[in-house]
Amino acid sequence: MRIVKFNYREIVDEVIENMDLKNKCCLDATVGRGHDSLKIISKLGEKGTLYGYDIQEEAIRDTKKLLLDNGYDNFKLFNKCHSELEEDITSQLELIIFNLGYLPKSDKKITTLRESTVKAIEKSLNLLSKSGVLIIVSYLGHENSLEERNGVEEYLKNLNQKLFLVEKREFFNQKNNPPIVYLIGRR
Template sequence: MLQNALHQSKSYLKEIIQPGDVVVDATAGNGHDTLFLAKLVSESGRVFAFDIQTEAIQATQARLQQAGITNAELVLAGHERMAEFVPQNVRAVVFNLGYLPGADHSVTTESTKTIQAIEAALELLLPEGRIVVVIYHGHESGKIERAQLLEFVSGLSQDRFQVLHSAFLNQQNSPPELVVIEKKKSSS
């Protein structure tokens, strides 16, 4: 079976993340990605995880505590403010767009803020670092976010970044899509 966007996102992260790295979960939600990242960077590394909902930060905190993880910093703030909290030389940033499963579906990521956050992340990223974005576009605002995001990433400088877009083309249920941005080695 071909891997879905979520599985693909993890493969693209696993390929580059090393123990000791600094990485970012831009949408902590229930903390699945934060936990995944914390294990990859190990005790010597650090994960910064953002969410705008207290509920999400608490769920992430509980998941990390249960797993005995102590190398994550949870930030109750929008990812568009990433540069205020995260140091330079970040290996990877992951976005899982959309709303928190089981919570208020009207609280969702928004294209303007998502794009601001990606712009900030592009500057924080190490050469050969990656931004991995899983796009859920089954809901109305998700469709707008998808369109605006694809337009934005399509315009990124070819000299500085490689941009990949992966989507299943013959499925009727709007399966999630993946965007990966890799900063080129020679990029400043």
């Protein structure tokens, strides 16, 4: 894997690849078509659990099928907003991912939104384990995306530096607003 990354996917893949997720609980806060979920669950072993959220039934259905088709059943998917995650999850989380925006090949007007995204990030951070990592992938271009990114940045910028490390990774010379990846861990 190259050191200087070409796109956000390489950053996410490297994080997942380098983490020890065996028997751990993880959260995919925006399952979409299930691609991130599949990568994560393949590292959990039988005793790990993947939690996943999406407000679109289509996304939950596709993700469930993808995971089952690949031989995994150690997951719990919720067709609801990720900002209500405290109703379902009490375990410590080793890896959390928010891949923000809209469901590819679907209605581009159904997107993650500033208020619920920030609320969900805050609630999931409370569950982040000592060695855990929270990944946020933020795209621009769709309605509300800039407002959401500003909200996410405002929240992350104000996280207590004595408690959290926050890294922002962007593709500085690429055109057309490439996604930004934020990585958060505990100090």
